[in-house]
Amino acid sequence: MINKQVASAAEAVADVFDGAVIMVSGFGEAGSPIELIHALIDQGSRDLTIVSNNCGSGEVGLAALLKAERVSKVVCSFPRTANSTVFPDLYRSGKTKLELVPQGTLAERIRAGGAGIPAFYTPSAVGTPLAEGKETREFDGNTFVLEHGLRADFSLIKGRSADTHGNILYNKTARNFGPPMAMAGKISIVQVERVVEPGELDPETVVTPGIFVDRVVGVPSPAHESELVAAGATYP
Amino acid sequence: MINKQVASAAEAVADVFDGAVIMVSGFGEAGSPIELIHALIDQGSRDLTIVSNNCGSGEVGLAALLKAERVSKVVCSFPRTANSTVFPDLYRSGKTKLELVPQGTLAERIRAGGAGIPAFYTPSAVGTPLAEGKETREFDGNTFVLEHGLRADFSLIKGRSADTHGNILYNKTARNFGPPMAMAGKISIVQVERVVEPGELDPETVVTPGIFVDRVVGVPSPAHESELVAAGATYP
Amino acid sequence: MNQQSTQIGRTREQMAQRLALDIPDGSYVNLGIGIPELVAKFVPDGRELIYHTENGLLGMGPSPEEGQGDHELINAGKRQVTAIAGASYFHHADSFAMIRGGHIDLCVLGALQIAQNGDLANWSTGEPDAIPAVGGAMDLCAGVKSVYVITQHCTKQGEPKLVESCTYPLTGLGVITRVYTDLAVIEVTPAGFQLIELSPGIKFEYVKERTGAPLLPIPQHVAVK
Amino acid sequence: MNQQSTQIGRTREQMAQRLALDIPDGSYVNLGIGIPELVAKFVPDGRELIYHTENGLLGMGPSPEEGQGDHELINAGKRQVTAIAGASYFHHADSFAMIRGGHIDLCVLGALQIAQNGDLANWSTGEPDAIPAVGGAMDLCAGVKSVYVITQHCTKQGEPKLVESCTYPLTGLGVITRVYTDLAVIEVTPAGFQLIELSPGIKFEYVKERTGAPLLPIPQHVAVK
16 A cells, blocks of 8 residues: 655654765745654754755754755855854855856756656856856857756655655745656655645645655644744744 | 736737747647637648647647648658548648657657756667757766757647636646647647636646736636547548 | 468467456556557456556556547547546656556567567668658667567568567667567567566477577476466 | 936836826736836726736735735736736746746836947846845736836936846847936837937937937927827
């Protein structure tokens, strides 16, 4: 019988290994799987590469993982935030490397990785420092840059509801990077508020089909990053 | 005020021009916009290039458009059907050219066209006659073929429901090529059984956002191709 | 060579049933049109498989009851099907992302020819007046983790389908790992066609004569599954 | 050069209001963070615009009432917003397909520098210790049909933002077609910066002195909009 539900966030991330590439969903606090990230902090793996749009805020969630010096590289479109010095300090000290990627190129590289497309051409960033050293090519008189698909050893994603087959629904703009990252993760792990039986989700409304999801964890009342930051919370 | 609803299928296709590239949704009869195709037959434009997974069956819908000798080329993955000699006759007589494309490459080329990706690499068809003459390249020791994005002057699509902003829901496996074709059409025209006011569709369940749709036509009781074929129907 | 009146080796159903034994519980499976479709009937008790149909459904169920079908709920063979609890619908670009991206565990296809290096030809006989049609076969070969073939061992004319190299246009290169026929189960190995199991009542020499490339006998250390 | 106590030219709100006049009814619009966001407040009566926010919402509405917001319904600036009737949510790959694929009619961005050939620099001052961050600006420049800039005419230090060529790292090449500042509305043409309209009380020479590249005066045959 197919049942992708695991008992806890700790169990869900137990096999993350040193040096793993990990995609983390979220745009700002929306869609950030804080409980999975905190479980990863507890789990202890090191030298991680994190693929995520941002680098977290305050000293919780993604920023706390960075602060614990567990991340050697981030692949990211916007690592700055108003209320965190974690990434800036690590970047300036050389402890964490940055691969800066335009946001749309990041999203498309992740989708391509999940869709079996090793590389594609995009107009974004042509002629800018972010295309320096990259192969360019003309199509119909316009110039495009070659970008490569991205895959991850693990994807950590926040959804709203799931069934035990791994079908996922999201909440509003928390959907953001979740669906492409579910496609691109060799092991995709999704935390949701509610886990239901197969048949309880309308097959017309499923956003991420279960084939892209390996593990589902129920987190009934997930924390909001901005509330934790406002309260001065840190992790661990 | 935004209102994409037009009064009739005839009005929706009135500006199709000779030589236009037209994408037509559907896989077999599921998702085939028969009423829009029949309106296009009435409309009279010629020398069309049709991008569609199949070539219709019997002598209705897409097969009827072909039979009327209005199509100079089809871009297609599977033009054969058990119950139609229309395309085979045109192909053998040289009246209609065929660009045969693997089904997944066809879907991805359409999505790429709509997503501003001029070209991408795919493993499909490498080493087969369908990759002959095409550029290939190695990534990580495997060989891939370069394929180009496809766009259309018009896309004709069958959905189930729409609101007047052009947000579209589909019915089961009739979804198939509709969403990528809506993205790739310069003018995307969708026939649906039901047109509602903005706010009546749940924004979480919209499959094709209205930005990809230009015209919506209400066709409350669309014909089923297999029933027309079984009844020996022809068009016009 | 096959006799029409007396069945020699496995029937189509028996071939499908034999293949079904080898599909692990929880697999995502795409079944081609024809004999492959029959596999779904024979999933052993206690196993749950999820069927993908490339026209946009994961969780395909059996044919509907008479009169209960939907013209717009069909499989890749364009026949009406049903959707199981836990199913999902998606568009063609997403469906082939599943295929190309390596998310489907197993695909079962028919064949015109299978070469000893795993090449498959199953979409065209290359005849000049044939209407070319490929569908999703090339994408399935390129992207699915394992691709098995289920087919009669020989053509209706008695020609071997397992050959040294394909003479028909290829569908995929070096992708077939197992072949299930009426006569045998054969693995495609770096050393060529490796017999794994003979159908009941079939002798090695009988299969060997009907195979168009060297056939390695069942090795001593391989237990028959 | 700008005086702090006495407003010269348009305020930020007035700049946004002026730009809003030029957006056709029914447009799909992406507004950048900062002054661009203000544009949404000033859509003239009788026009309906649909706002796209790249983090996955089409049909973005105004900020929620106090206490009515959702932590997971935010805009690109990470502030809570609402969704209008007719909205839709989608994932990031689809959102940037809208951007890159040319489906968005207009994007309004802030700027560090705009060159007379339409180049835009708005993501980095290139300082060695700055933390690089680009977000979606390069994708917007590459894909949206029209890209307008709304910005103060000069930096806080009084340096011109409209220049012969950008010295800061580029965001996009030759993409800006209009610039709305506190002092003027300027079109970027093949001949360079073309003044279209002066803000109330502003003289041509005043703008010209504060523009780092040749500024063509309002042509006789162009009616002020």
